Amino acid sequence: MIAAAVLLALLGGWELYSDLGGVDPLILPAPHEIAFSLWNDSGVLWANFTVTAREVLLGLLVAVAIGLTLAVLIHFSRFARRGLYPLLVGSQAVPIVIVAPLLVTWLGIGIVPKLLIVGLVCFFPVVVPTLDALRRVDPDLLKLLRTLGASRRQTFLRVEAPSALPALISGARISVATTVIGAVLAEQGSATEGTGGLGHLIVYANAQLDTAQAYAAVVILIALALVMFALLNLTQRRLAPWTRPAREELIA
Amino acid sequence: MPITAQARAGESRRSPAGPAAVEVIGVAVTYRPRGRDPVAALRDMTLRVSPGEVVGVVGPSGCGKSTLLELVCGLRRPDEGRSEAEPAALMPQRDLLLPWLSALDNAALAPSLHGMGKEAAREQARPLFSRFGLAGFEDARPAELSGGMRQRVAFLRTLLAGKPLLALDEPFAGLDALTRREMQDWLTEALAIEPRTVVLVTHDVEEAVILCDRVIVMGPRPGRAVAELGVAASRPRRRDDATLVLLREQAASALGLAG
Numbered sequence: 001m002i003a004a005a006v007l008l009a010l011l012g013g014w015e016l017y018s019d020l021g022g023v024d025p026l027i028l029p030a031p032h033e034i035a036f037s038l039w040n041d042s043g044v045l046w047a048n049f050t051v052t053a054r055e056v057l058l059g060l061l062v063a064v065a066i067g068l069t070l071a072v073l074i075h076f077s078r079f080a081r082r083g084l085y086p087l088l089v090g091s092q093a094v095p096i097v098i099v100a101p102l103l104v105t106w107l108g109i110g111i112v113p114k115l116l117i118v119g120l121v122c123f124f125p126v127v128v129p130t131l132d133a134l135r136r137v138d139p140d141l142l143k144l145l146r147t148l149g150a151s152r153r154q155t156f157l158r159v160e161a162p163s164a165l166p167a168l169i170s171g172a173r174i175s176v177a178t179t180v181i182g183a184v185l186a187e188q189g190s191a192t193e194g195t196g197g198l199g200h201l202i203v204y205a206n207a208q209l210d211t212a213q214a215y216a217a218v219v220i221l222i223a224l225a226l227v228m229f230a231l232l233n234l235t236q237r238r239l240a241p242w243t244r245p246a247r248e249e250l251i252a
Numbered sequence: 253m254p255i256t257a258q259a260r261a262g263e264s265r266r267s268p269a270g271p272a273a274v275e276v277i278g279v280a281v282t283y284r285p286r287g288r289d290p291v292a293a294l295r296d297m298t299l300r301v302s303p304g305e306v307v308g309v310v311g312p313s314g315c316g317k318s319t320l321l322e323l324v325c326g327l328r329r330p331d332e333g334r335s336e337a338e339p340a341a342l343m344p345q346r347d348l349l350l351p352w353l354s355a356l357d358n359a360a361l362a363p364s365l366h367g368m369g370k371e372a373a374r375e376q377a378r379p380l381f382s383r384f385g386l387a388g389f390e391d392a393r394p395a396e397l398s399g400g401m402r403q404r405v406a407f408l409r410t411l412l413a414g415k416p417l418l419a420l421d422e423p424f425a426g427l428d429a430l431t432r433r434e435m436q437d438w439l440t441e442a443l444a445i446e447p448r449t450v451v452l453v454t455h456d457v458e459e460a461v462i463l464c465d466r467v468i469v470m471g472p473r474p475g476r477a478v479a480e481l482g483v484a485a486s487r488p489r490r491r492d493d494a495t496l497v498l499l500r501e502q503a504a505s506a507l508g509l510a511g
Contacts, residue, residue, distance in 0.1 A: 138346075138348060140344045140346065140348060141344075141348045143322070143325070143327050143342060143344070144342050144343075144344055144348055146325075146327060147325045147326075147327070147340060147341050147342040147413065147415070147419070148341060148361060148362040148365060148409070148413045149362060149365055149366060149413065150365050151365075154365055158350075158361075158365070159350065162350070162352050240352070241352075242351040242352045242393060242395065
């Protein structure tokens with residue numbers, strides 16, 4: 001509710017600023033123009049939204065898969081911990097835009113290179129908390145399990161993995177906003193057949209000097225990120241109900 | 253006695269090798285933390301426990317009591333001396349129940365690890381819930397249980413490991429005084445129903461005297477046994493029993509506490 005009030009105030013200020021001629025509408029369109037575009041271009045926006053939403057959803061899954069695999073690998077292997085972890089941290093400084101053409105060359109056009117780009121942009125916030133949670137399992141609990149006769153595999157599956165699940169979901173939640181940006185980057189950085197998604201649409205609309213439409217696409221991206229965040233909150237409650245829900249739910 | 257029957261082959265209650273359930277003889281353990289001076293946790297520590305005996309180990313904080321239990325549980329090898337024990341199940345001070353499992357599934361953890369189906373493991377644990385004052389709490393999550401209840405579940409989990417020896421590491425130290433007393437009485441009853449060899453580590457002299465057949469007093473680090481007291485009183489014991497009060501004072505003075 002408070003967020004809605006703040007949003008309204010911001011929009012009001014923005015509208016006033018635009019209407020009083022504070023800025024060229026080609027640079028920053030007024031909110032009402034964006035609203036018109038949302039209404040008038042709804043067909044185009046919707047078609048591109050479904051493309052981007054698919055990339056974001058599947059891309060997040062790819063990011064979680066990469067992140068989880070790396071976390072487990074680093075957890076189990078001293079070699080990976082020493083050799084791989086520092087490289088991973090360094091890899092986060094590489095602007096993915098640079099390697100996007102390479103991925104397209106390798107994997108061709110279509111959704112696969114895009115998912116990989118999203119995965120590469122977003123896996124890191126999954127690795128770090130998941131790995132920390134795996135390593136933070138109480139050493140006394142591990143001793144206890146040994147005296148109860150648990151194998152290393154059982155210890156992982158029965159105790160370490162469930163202990164790390166909330167952290168994994170948290171990591172995915174942190175990734176969500178980046179996932180949307182990753183999808184936009186992927187669309188802008190790679191060639192596309194047919195409907196290219198909202199990121200593609202933004203580039204196209206800007207080239208057509210239809211800034212309002214570009215901003216309309218951004219509004220939809222924001223909504224997408226919020227919905228994904230809420231979905232992950234729901235996932236956490238379903239999969240890890242023992243973690244206390246946050247005292248005040250942020251979204252949904 | 254479904255529990256004793258469940259002890260796996262080779263884990264018979266009486267070790268065929270000898271009469272002792274625990275033989276820790278002349279043991280030294282030294283921790284060597286990287287970049288810091290080594291710490292001698294135990295030096296020339298000896299502990300013998302006969303099958304079926306309940307032995308208390310009391311000592312000041314940091315005297316190596318927990319290290320002793322790690323030796324008994326086979327989690328650590330001594331640097332010097334000999335340490336042998338029957339297979340032991342550990343009950344740590346904090347209950348360490350798994351928050352995503354029900355109380356019943358937590359208690360049934362050990363059977364479920366040994367290739368038994370979930371339901372079969374539950375069926376092993378279920379009768380114990382009613383016998384040990386936990387009826388109706390089978391499906392409760394650990395977060396919904398009181399501290400005393402959680403320790404009961406943790407104890408059942410230890411019991412259901414089916415090991416002949418129980419290593420209890422300050423099991424009631426985290427409870428308030430009233431609950432602690434309740435739990436001590438509860439444990440006495442539980443051991444009367446399911447007799448086991450027990451090594452109970454505690455810093456509470458009264459607890460050791462109330463619960464145990466024999467009390468070993470350890471000196472400060474590096475820990476070793478400095479006194480041994482036999483507790484002959486029959487069970488159930490009264491806390492104000494003159495013999496027990498006297499023993500308590502003896503143990504306290506051996507610990508160096510003013511009587």
